[in-house]
Amino acid sequence: MSGVEIIGLGHYAPERIVPNAEIEARFGLEAGWIKRRTGIDARRYAADDQALSDLAVRAGDMAIAQAGLSRDNIGLLLLATSTPDHLLPPTAPLVAHRLGLANAGGIDMAGACAGFIYALTLADSYVRSHRAPVLVVAANILSRRINPVERASSVLFADAAGAVLLAPSEREDSGIRGAHLTAQGAHYGLITIPAGGSRKPFSKVDDASETLMIMSDGQAVYAKAVAMMTGAAEIALRKAGIVAADVAHFIPHQANARMTGTVALQIGVKPESLRTTVAEFGNSSAATIPLTLSISAHEHVYRQGDIILMTAAGAGLTGGAVVFRW
Structure with a gap:
Protein backbone atom coordinates (compact mmCIF):
# COMPACT_ATOMS: atom_id res chain seq x y z
CA MET A 1 0.00 0.00 0.00
CA SER A 2 1.13 3.53 -0.73
CA GLY A 3 -0.05 6.89 0.45
CA VAL A 4 -1.64 9.90 -1.20
CA GLU A 5 -0.48 13.49 -1.04
CA ILE A 6 -1.85 16.85 -2.12
CA ILE A 7 0.74 18.30 -4.49
CA GLY A 8 -1.21 21.33 -5.67
CA LEU A 9 -3.86 23.74 -4.39
CA GLY A 10 -5.87 26.27 -6.34
CA HIS A 11 -8.76 28.69 -5.98
CA TYR A 12 -10.60 31.37 -7.86
CA ALA A 13 -13.24 33.88 -6.81
CA PRO A 14 -14.85 36.24 -9.33
CA GLU A 15 -13.83 39.88 -9.29
CA ARG A 16 -17.24 41.34 -8.46
CA ILE A 17 -17.54 41.94 -4.70
CA VAL A 18 -21.08 42.22 -3.34
CA PRO A 19 -21.07 43.88 0.10
CA ASN A 20 -23.76 43.31 2.69
CA ALA A 21 -25.04 46.84 2.25
CA GLU A 22 -26.27 46.00 -1.26
CA ILE A 23 -28.36 43.06 -0.02
CA GLU A 24 -29.52 44.79 3.17
CA ALA A 25 -30.84 47.70 1.10
CA ARG A 26 -32.79 45.31 -1.13
CA PHE A 27 -34.54 43.70 1.82
CA GLY A 28 -34.90 46.83 3.93
CA LEU A 29 -32.59 45.47 6.64
CA GLU A 30 -30.67 47.63 9.08
CA ALA A 31 -26.94 48.02 8.54
CA GLY A 32 -25.00 45.16 10.11
CA TRP A 33 -27.95 42.72 10.16
CA ILE A 34 -26.24 40.15 7.89
CA LYS A 35 -22.87 40.34 9.63
CA ARG A 36 -24.38 39.79 13.07
CA ARG A 37 -26.29 36.68 11.99
CA THR A 38 -23.89 35.06 9.52
CA GLY A 39 -20.42 36.50 10.01
CA ILE A 40 -20.36 37.39 6.31
CA ASP A 41 -19.08 40.81 5.18
CA ALA A 42 -19.23 40.26 1.43
CA ARG A 43 -19.43 37.63 -1.25
CA ARG A 44 -18.35 37.25 -4.89
CA TYR A 45 -20.64 37.03 -7.94
CA ALA A 46 -19.58 35.81 -11.35
CA ALA A 47 -19.63 38.20 -14.30
CA ASP A 48 -22.44 37.85 -16.83
CA ASP A 49 -20.12 36.24 -19.36
CA GLN A 50 -18.71 33.66 -16.91
CA ALA A 51 -19.99 30.10 -16.73
CA LEU A 52 -19.18 27.43 -14.16
CA SER A 53 -16.43 25.97 -16.35
CA ASP A 54 -14.65 29.34 -16.41
CA LEU A 55 -14.33 29.36 -12.62
CA ALA A 56 -13.36 25.69 -12.46
CA VAL A 57 -10.61 26.07 -15.06
CA ARG A 58 -9.03 28.98 -13.16
CA ALA A 59 -8.85 27.01 -9.90
CA GLY A 60 -7.70 23.79 -11.57
CA ASP A 61 -5.00 25.54 -13.56
CA MET A 62 -3.62 27.11 -10.38
CA ALA A 63 -3.41 23.72 -8.65
CA ILE A 64 -1.65 22.10 -11.61
CA ALA A 65 0.80 24.98 -11.97
CA GLN A 66 1.64 24.86 -8.27
CA ALA A 67 2.36 21.12 -8.51
CA GLY A 68 4.50 21.45 -11.62
CA LEU A 69 3.07 18.15 -12.86
CA SER A 70 2.76 17.23 -16.53
CA ARG A 71 -0.91 17.49 -17.49
CA ASP A 72 -0.56 14.26 -19.47
CA ASN A 73 -0.02 12.37 -16.20
CA ILE A 74 -3.37 13.29 -14.63
CA GLY A 75 -5.72 10.33 -14.83
CA LEU A 76 -9.04 11.73 -13.65
CA LEU A 77 -10.91 14.99 -13.09
CA LEU A 78 -13.75 15.05 -10.56
CA LEU A 79 -15.88 18.20 -10.69
CA ALA A 80 -18.11 18.79 -7.66
CA THR A 81 -20.82 21.26 -8.63
CA SER A 82 -24.54 21.94 -8.37
CA THR A 83 -24.46 24.56 -11.14
CA PRO A 84 -22.94 22.97 -14.28
CA ASP A 85 -22.72 24.82 -17.58
CA HIS A 86 -25.57 22.65 -18.91
CA LEU A 87 -27.75 19.82 -17.62
CA LEU A 88 -26.33 17.82 -20.53
CA PRO A 89 -23.52 17.23 -21.31
CA PRO A 90 -21.58 17.11 -18.01
CA THR A 91 -19.15 19.99 -17.53
CA ALA A 92 -16.11 18.00 -16.39
CA PRO A 93 -15.07 16.86 -19.90
CA LEU A 94 -15.06 20.50 -21.03
CA VAL A 95 -12.99 21.56 -18.02
CA ALA A 96 -10.54 18.69 -18.64
CA HIS A 97 -10.22 19.72 -22.29
CA ARG A 98 -9.61 23.37 -21.45
CA LEU A 99 -6.98 22.36 -18.88
CA GLY A 100 -5.18 20.19 -21.43
CA LEU A 101 -5.78 16.92 -19.60
CA ALA A 102 -5.50 14.76 -22.69
CA ASN A 103 -5.39 11.44 -20.84
CA ALA A 104 -7.90 12.10 -18.05
CA GLY A 105 -11.42 10.93 -17.50
CA GLY A 106 -13.89 13.51 -16.25
CA ILE A 107 -17.22 13.40 -14.44
CA ASP A 108 -19.52 15.80 -12.59
CA MET A 109 -20.51 15.04 -9.00
CA ALA A 110 -23.67 16.73 -7.70
CA GLY A 111 -23.20 16.38 -3.95
CA ALA A 112 -24.41 19.87 -2.99
CA CYS A 113 -22.37 21.40 -0.13
CA ALA A 114 -20.82 18.01 0.66
CA GLY A 115 -19.72 17.45 -2.94
CA PHE A 116 -16.03 18.11 -2.28
CA ILE A 117 -15.93 15.64 0.63
CA TYR A 118 -17.41 12.92 -1.58
CA ALA A 119 -15.09 13.75 -4.48
CA LEU A 120 -12.00 13.86 -2.28
CA THR A 121 -12.84 10.48 -0.75
CA LEU A 122 -13.28 8.86 -4.16
CA ALA A 123 -10.18 10.58 -5.55
CA ASP A 124 -8.02 9.26 -2.71
CA SER A 125 -9.21 5.72 -3.46
CA TYR A 126 -8.56 6.13 -7.20
CA VAL A 127 -5.01 7.34 -6.61
CA ARG A 128 -4.30 4.37 -4.34
CA SER A 129 -5.85 1.84 -6.72
CA HIS A 130 -4.55 3.13 -10.05
CA ARG A 131 -1.38 5.01 -9.06
CA ALA A 132 -2.46 8.03 -11.09
CA PRO A 133 -2.94 11.67 -10.04
CA VAL A 134 -6.49 13.01 -9.71
CA LEU A 135 -7.60 16.62 -9.93
CA VAL A 136 -10.60 17.49 -7.75
CA VAL A 137 -12.33 20.79 -8.51
CA ALA A 138 -15.34 22.11 -6.61
CA ALA A 139 -17.09 25.14 -8.08
CA ASN A 140 -20.46 26.85 -8.03
CA ILE A 141 -22.23 29.90 -9.42
CA LEU A 142 -25.01 30.12 -6.85
CA SER A 143 -25.80 33.76 -7.57
CA ARG A 144 -27.87 32.52 -10.51
CA ARG A 145 -29.85 30.13 -8.32
CA ILE A 146 -30.73 32.64 -5.60
CA ASN A 147 -34.35 33.73 -5.46
CA PRO A 148 -33.98 37.53 -5.13
CA VAL A 149 -37.06 37.75 -2.90
CA GLU A 150 -35.88 35.02 -0.49
CA ARG A 151 -33.76 36.52 2.27
CA ALA A 152 -32.36 33.24 3.66
CA SER A 153 -30.44 32.29 0.53
CA SER A 154 -29.70 35.83 -0.66
CA VAL A 155 -27.59 36.70 2.36
CA LEU A 156 -25.52 33.50 2.25
CA PHE A 157 -24.71 32.21 -1.19
CA ALA A 158 -21.85 33.13 -3.48
CA ASP A 159 -19.70 32.05 -6.43
CA ALA A 160 -16.21 30.52 -6.24
CA ALA A 161 -14.01 27.54 -7.10
CA GLY A 162 -11.33 25.53 -5.31
CA ALA A 163 -9.09 22.68 -6.43
CA VAL A 164 -6.72 20.05 -5.08
CA LEU A 165 -4.37 17.82 -7.06
CA LEU A 166 -3.76 14.41 -5.48
CA ALA A 167 -0.87 12.12 -6.37
CA PRO A 168 0.69 8.86 -5.12
CA SER A 169 3.10 9.23 -2.23
CA GLU A 170 5.88 7.02 -0.88
CA ARG A 171 4.68 7.87 2.62
CA GLU A 172 2.18 5.15 3.48
CA ASP A 173 0.55 7.17 6.28
CA SER A 174 -0.27 10.19 4.10
Whole structure:
Protein backbone atom coordinates (compact mmCIF):
# COMPACT_ATOMS: atom_id res chain seq x y z
CA MET A 1 0.00 0.00 0.00
CA SER A 2 1.13 3.53 -0.73
CA GLY A 3 -0.05 6.89 0.45
CA VAL A 4 -1.64 9.90 -1.20
CA GLU A 5 -0.48 13.49 -1.04
CA ILE A 6 -1.85 16.85 -2.12
CA ILE A 7 0.74 18.30 -4.49
CA GLY A 8 -1.21 21.33 -5.67
CA LEU A 9 -3.86 23.74 -4.39
CA GLY A 10 -5.87 26.27 -6.34
CA HIS A 11 -8.76 28.69 -5.98
CA TYR A 12 -10.60 31.37 -7.86
CA ALA A 13 -13.24 33.88 -6.81
CA PRO A 14 -14.85 36.24 -9.33
CA GLU A 15 -13.83 39.88 -9.29
CA ARG A 16 -17.24 41.34 -8.46
CA ILE A 17 -17.54 41.94 -4.70
CA VAL A 18 -21.08 42.22 -3.34
CA PRO A 19 -21.07 43.88 0.10
CA ASN A 20 -23.76 43.31 2.69
CA ALA A 21 -25.04 46.84 2.25
CA GLU A 22 -26.27 46.00 -1.26
CA ILE A 23 -28.36 43.06 -0.02
CA GLU A 24 -29.52 44.79 3.17
CA ALA A 25 -30.84 47.70 1.10
CA ARG A 26 -32.79 45.31 -1.13
CA PHE A 27 -34.54 43.70 1.82
CA GLY A 28 -34.90 46.83 3.93
CA LEU A 29 -32.59 45.47 6.64
CA GLU A 30 -30.67 47.63 9.08
CA ALA A 31 -26.94 48.02 8.54
CA GLY A 32 -25.00 45.16 10.11
CA TRP A 33 -27.95 42.72 10.16
CA ILE A 34 -26.24 40.15 7.89
CA LYS A 35 -22.87 40.34 9.63
CA ARG A 36 -24.38 39.79 13.07
CA ARG A 37 -26.29 36.68 11.99
CA THR A 38 -23.89 35.06 9.52
CA GLY A 39 -20.42 36.50 10.01
CA ILE A 40 -20.36 37.39 6.31
CA ASP A 41 -19.08 40.81 5.18
CA ALA A 42 -19.23 40.26 1.43
CA ARG A 43 -19.43 37.63 -1.25
CA ARG A 44 -18.35 37.25 -4.89
CA TYR A 45 -20.64 37.03 -7.94
CA ALA A 46 -19.58 35.81 -11.35
CA ALA A 47 -19.63 38.20 -14.30
CA ASP A 48 -22.44 37.85 -16.83
CA ASP A 49 -20.12 36.24 -19.36
CA GLN A 50 -18.71 33.66 -16.91
CA ALA A 51 -19.99 30.10 -16.73
CA LEU A 52 -19.18 27.43 -14.16
CA SER A 53 -16.43 25.97 -16.35
CA ASP A 54 -14.65 29.34 -16.41
CA LEU A 55 -14.33 29.36 -12.62
CA ALA A 56 -13.36 25.69 -12.46
CA VAL A 57 -10.61 26.07 -15.06
CA ARG A 58 -9.03 28.98 -13.16
CA ALA A 59 -8.85 27.01 -9.90
CA GLY A 60 -7.70 23.79 -11.57
CA ASP A 61 -5.00 25.54 -13.56
CA MET A 62 -3.62 27.11 -10.38
CA ALA A 63 -3.41 23.72 -8.65
CA ILE A 64 -1.65 22.10 -11.61
CA ALA A 65 0.80 24.98 -11.97
CA GLN A 66 1.64 24.86 -8.27
CA ALA A 67 2.36 21.12 -8.51
CA GLY A 68 4.50 21.45 -11.62
CA LEU A 69 3.07 18.15 -12.86
CA SER A 70 2.76 17.23 -16.53
CA ARG A 71 -0.91 17.49 -17.49
CA ASP A 72 -0.56 14.26 -19.47
CA ASN A 73 -0.02 12.37 -16.20
CA ILE A 74 -3.37 13.29 -14.63
CA GLY A 75 -5.72 10.33 -14.83
CA LEU A 76 -9.04 11.73 -13.65
CA LEU A 77 -10.91 14.99 -13.09
CA LEU A 78 -13.75 15.05 -10.56
CA LEU A 79 -15.88 18.20 -10.69
CA ALA A 80 -18.11 18.79 -7.66
CA THR A 81 -20.82 21.26 -8.63
CA SER A 82 -24.54 21.94 -8.37
CA THR A 83 -24.46 24.56 -11.14
CA PRO A 84 -22.94 22.97 -14.28
CA ASP A 85 -22.72 24.82 -17.58
CA HIS A 86 -25.57 22.65 -18.91
CA LEU A 87 -27.75 19.82 -17.62
CA LEU A 88 -26.33 17.82 -20.53
CA PRO A 89 -23.52 17.23 -21.31
CA PRO A 90 -21.58 17.11 -18.01
CA THR A 91 -19.15 19.99 -17.53
CA ALA A 92 -16.11 18.00 -16.39
CA PRO A 93 -15.07 16.86 -19.90
CA LEU A 94 -15.06 20.50 -21.03
CA VAL A 95 -12.99 21.56 -18.02
CA ALA A 96 -10.54 18.69 -18.64
CA HIS A 97 -10.22 19.72 -22.29
CA ARG A 98 -9.61 23.37 -21.45
CA LEU A 99 -6.98 22.36 -18.88
CA GLY A 100 -5.18 20.19 -21.43
CA LEU A 101 -5.78 16.92 -19.60
CA ALA A 102 -5.50 14.76 -22.69
CA ASN A 103 -5.39 11.44 -20.84
CA ALA A 104 -7.90 12.10 -18.05
CA GLY A 105 -11.42 10.93 -17.50
CA GLY A 106 -13.89 13.51 -16.25
CA ILE A 107 -17.22 13.40 -14.44
CA ASP A 108 -19.52 15.80 -12.59
CA MET A 109 -20.51 15.04 -9.00
CA ALA A 110 -23.67 16.73 -7.70
CA GLY A 111 -23.20 16.38 -3.95
CA ALA A 112 -24.41 19.87 -2.99
CA CYS A 113 -22.37 21.40 -0.13
CA ALA A 114 -20.82 18.01 0.66
CA GLY A 115 -19.72 17.45 -2.94
CA PHE A 116 -16.03 18.11 -2.28
CA ILE A 117 -15.93 15.64 0.63
CA TYR A 118 -17.41 12.92 -1.58
CA ALA A 119 -15.09 13.75 -4.48
CA LEU A 120 -12.00 13.86 -2.28
CA THR A 121 -12.84 10.48 -0.75
CA LEU A 122 -13.28 8.86 -4.16
CA ALA A 123 -10.18 10.58 -5.55
CA ASP A 124 -8.02 9.26 -2.71
CA SER A 125 -9.21 5.72 -3.46
CA TYR A 126 -8.56 6.13 -7.20
CA VAL A 127 -5.01 7.34 -6.61
CA ARG A 128 -4.30 4.37 -4.34
CA SER A 129 -5.85 1.84 -6.72
CA HIS A 130 -4.55 3.13 -10.05
CA ARG A 131 -1.38 5.01 -9.06
CA ALA A 132 -2.46 8.03 -11.09
CA PRO A 133 -2.94 11.67 -10.04
CA VAL A 134 -6.49 13.01 -9.71
CA LEU A 135 -7.60 16.62 -9.93
CA VAL A 136 -10.60 17.49 -7.75
CA VAL A 137 -12.33 20.79 -8.51
CA ALA A 138 -15.34 22.11 -6.61
CA ALA A 139 -17.09 25.14 -8.08
CA ASN A 140 -20.46 26.85 -8.03
CA ILE A 141 -22.23 29.90 -9.42
CA LEU A 142 -25.01 30.12 -6.85
CA SER A 143 -25.80 33.76 -7.57
CA ARG A 144 -27.87 32.52 -10.51
CA ARG A 145 -29.85 30.13 -8.32
CA ILE A 146 -30.73 32.64 -5.60
CA ASN A 147 -34.35 33.73 -5.46
CA PRO A 148 -33.98 37.53 -5.13
CA VAL A 149 -37.06 37.75 -2.90
CA GLU A 150 -35.88 35.02 -0.49
CA ARG A 151 -33.76 36.52 2.27
CA ALA A 152 -32.36 33.24 3.66
CA SER A 153 -30.44 32.29 0.53
CA SER A 154 -29.70 35.83 -0.66
CA VAL A 155 -27.59 36.70 2.36
CA LEU A 156 -25.52 33.50 2.25
CA PHE A 157 -24.71 32.21 -1.19
CA ALA A 158 -21.85 33.13 -3.48
CA ASP A 159 -19.70 32.05 -6.43
CA ALA A 160 -16.21 30.52 -6.24
CA ALA A 161 -14.01 27.54 -7.10
CA GLY A 162 -11.33 25.53 -5.31
CA ALA A 163 -9.09 22.68 -6.43
CA VAL A 164 -6.72 20.05 -5.08
CA LEU A 165 -4.37 17.82 -7.06
CA LEU A 166 -3.76 14.41 -5.48
CA ALA A 167 -0.87 12.12 -6.37
CA PRO A 168 0.69 8.86 -5.12
CA SER A 169 3.10 9.23 -2.23
CA GLU A 170 5.88 7.02 -0.88
CA ARG A 171 4.68 7.87 2.62
CA GLU A 172 2.18 5.15 3.48
CA ASP A 173 0.55 7.17 6.28
CA SER A 174 -0.27 10.19 4.10
CA GLY A 175 -3.69 10.90 2.61
CA ILE A 176 -7.12 10.05 3.99
CA ARG A 177 -6.81 8.22 7.30
CA GLY A 178 -10.51 8.19 8.11
CA ALA A 179 -13.68 9.15 6.24
CA HIS A 180 -17.40 8.96 6.81
CA LEU A 181 -20.06 9.73 4.21
CA THR A 182 -23.72 10.04 5.13
CA ALA A 183 -27.12 10.88 3.63
CA GLN A 184 -30.53 11.59 5.15
CA GLY A 185 -33.07 11.53 2.36
CA ALA A 186 -35.91 11.96 4.85
CA HIS A 187 -34.99 15.66 4.79
CA TYR A 188 -34.73 15.83 1.00
CA GLY A 189 -36.97 18.88 0.64
CA LEU A 190 -35.32 21.30 3.06
CA ILE A 191 -33.21 22.90 0.32
CA THR A 192 -34.51 22.47 -3.19
CA ILE A 193 -34.88 23.80 -6.72
CA PRO A 194 -38.45 22.67 -7.50
CA ALA A 195 -38.35 22.60 -11.31
CA GLY A 196 -35.92 21.62 -14.02
CA GLY A 197 -35.51 17.93 -13.24
CA SER A 198 -37.52 14.86 -14.24
CA ARG A 199 -40.07 15.46 -11.46
CA LYS A 200 -41.07 18.77 -13.04
CA PRO A 201 -39.33 19.43 -16.35
CA PHE A 202 -38.75 22.88 -17.79
CA SER A 203 -41.54 22.28 -20.29
CA LYS A 204 -44.04 22.38 -17.43
CA VAL A 205 -42.66 25.47 -15.68
CA ASP A 206 -45.13 28.36 -15.52
CA ASP A 207 -43.17 30.53 -13.10
CA ALA A 208 -39.42 31.04 -13.57
CA SER A 209 -38.99 31.29 -9.79
CA GLU A 210 -39.53 27.52 -9.64
CA THR A 211 -36.05 27.11 -11.13
CA LEU A 212 -34.50 29.03 -8.23
CA MET A 213 -33.42 27.80 -4.82
CA ILE A 214 -35.84 27.50 -1.91
CA MET A 215 -34.76 27.01 1.71
CA SER A 216 -38.04 26.10 3.37
CA ASP A 217 -36.88 26.07 7.00
CA GLY A 218 -33.58 27.75 7.76
CA GLN A 219 -33.58 26.78 11.44
CA ALA A 220 -34.11 23.10 10.60
CA VAL A 221 -31.33 23.23 8.01
CA TYR A 222 -28.98 24.77 10.57
CA ALA A 223 -29.75 22.22 13.30
CA LYS A 224 -29.51 19.18 11.04
CA ALA A 225 -26.37 20.42 9.29
CA VAL A 226 -24.60 21.02 12.61
CA ALA A 227 -25.56 17.55 13.82
CA MET A 228 -24.53 15.90 10.54
CA MET A 229 -21.18 17.69 10.31
CA THR A 230 -20.35 17.04 13.96
CA GLY A 231 -21.39 13.39 13.85
CA ALA A 232 -19.53 12.66 10.61
CA ALA A 233 -16.37 14.33 11.91
CA GLU A 234 -16.44 12.34 15.14
CA ILE A 235 -16.83 9.07 13.24
CA ALA A 236 -14.04 9.95 10.78
CA LEU A 237 -11.71 10.82 13.67
CA ARG A 238 -12.54 7.54 15.38
CA LYS A 239 -11.85 5.57 12.19
CA ALA A 240 -8.51 7.33 11.88
CA GLY A 241 -7.60 6.64 15.50
CA ILE A 242 -7.10 10.34 16.07
CA VAL A 243 -8.51 12.65 18.73
CA ALA A 244 -9.79 16.16 18.10
CA ALA A 245 -6.88 17.73 19.96
CA ASP A 246 -4.52 16.34 17.29
CA VAL A 247 -6.19 18.31 14.49
CA ALA A 248 -3.83 21.00 13.19
CA HIS A 249 -6.24 22.48 10.65
CA PHE A 250 -10.04 22.30 10.88
CA ILE A 251 -11.75 23.29 7.64
CA PRO A 252 -15.53 22.88 7.81
CA HIS A 253 -17.97 23.82 5.07
CA GLN A 254 -18.27 27.61 5.23
CA ALA A 255 -22.06 27.85 5.54
CA ASN A 256 -21.89 30.76 7.97
CA ALA A 257 -19.64 31.78 10.84
CA ARG A 258 -22.08 30.73 13.55
CA MET A 259 -22.27 27.21 12.15
CA THR A 260 -18.51 26.75 11.77
CA GLY A 261 -17.94 27.96 15.32
CA THR A 262 -20.63 25.70 16.75
CA VAL A 263 -19.33 22.62 14.93
CA ALA A 264 -15.75 23.33 16.04
CA LEU A 265 -16.90 23.66 19.64
CA GLN A 266 -18.95 20.45 19.57
CA ILE A 267 -16.14 18.41 18.01
CA GLY A 268 -13.63 19.82 20.46
CA VAL A 269 -10.89 20.95 18.08
CA LYS A 270 -8.50 23.65 19.22
CA PRO A 271 -9.97 27.10 18.49
CA GLU A 272 -6.77 28.17 16.77
CA SER A 273 -7.07 25.28 14.28
CA LEU A 274 -10.24 26.68 12.66
CA ARG A 275 -9.68 27.99 9.14
CA THR A 276 -12.39 30.17 7.63
CA THR A 277 -13.00 32.38 4.60
CA VAL A 278 -16.74 32.93 4.99
CA ALA A 279 -16.42 36.61 5.99
CA GLU A 280 -14.90 37.65 2.67
CA PHE A 281 -16.26 35.02 0.28
CA GLY A 282 -19.61 33.82 1.67
CA ASN A 283 -21.04 30.36 1.04
CA SER A 284 -20.18 28.83 -2.36
CA SER A 285 -21.43 25.36 -1.35
CA ALA A 286 -18.98 22.56 -2.28
CA ALA A 287 -16.30 25.08 -3.24
CA THR A 288 -15.86 26.49 0.27
CA ILE A 289 -13.57 23.78 1.66
CA PRO A 290 -10.99 23.66 -1.17
CA LEU A 291 -11.19 27.45 -1.49
CA THR A 292 -10.36 27.77 2.21
CA LEU A 293 -7.72 25.03 2.02
CA SER A 294 -5.94 26.95 -0.74
CA ILE A 295 -6.29 30.46 0.67
CA SER A 296 -5.30 29.39 4.19
CA ALA A 297 -2.06 27.87 2.91
CA HIS A 298 -0.66 31.39 2.57
CA GLU A 299 -1.02 32.06 6.31
CA HIS A 300 -0.90 28.58 7.84
CA VAL A 301 1.74 26.35 6.28
CA TYR A 302 0.72 22.71 5.97
CA ARG A 303 3.58 20.63 7.31
CA GLN A 304 4.26 16.97 6.72
CA GLY A 305 2.23 14.93 9.19
CA ASP A 306 -0.32 17.68 9.90
CA ILE A 307 -3.86 16.39 10.48
CA ILE A 308 -6.52 18.24 8.48
CA LEU A 309 -10.17 17.63 9.39
CA MET A 310 -12.83 18.60 6.84
CA THR A 311 -16.58 18.21 7.26
CA ALA A 312 -19.67 19.34 5.36
CA ALA A 313 -23.44 18.98 5.07
CA GLY A 314 -25.93 20.25 2.55
CA ALA A 315 -29.01 19.66 0.45
CA GLY A 316 -30.25 16.13 0.15
CA LEU A 317 -29.33 15.93 2.97
CA THR A 318 -25.81 14.83 2.13
CA GLY A 319 -22.79 15.09 4.38
CA GLY A 320 -19.49 13.65 5.41
CA ALA A 321 -16.08 14.21 6.90
CA VAL A 322 -12.48 13.39 6.03
CA VAL A 323 -9.36 13.15 8.17
CA PHE A 324 -6.39 13.86 5.90
CA ARG A 325 -2.74 13.48 6.93
CA TRP A 326 -0.59 15.99 5.01
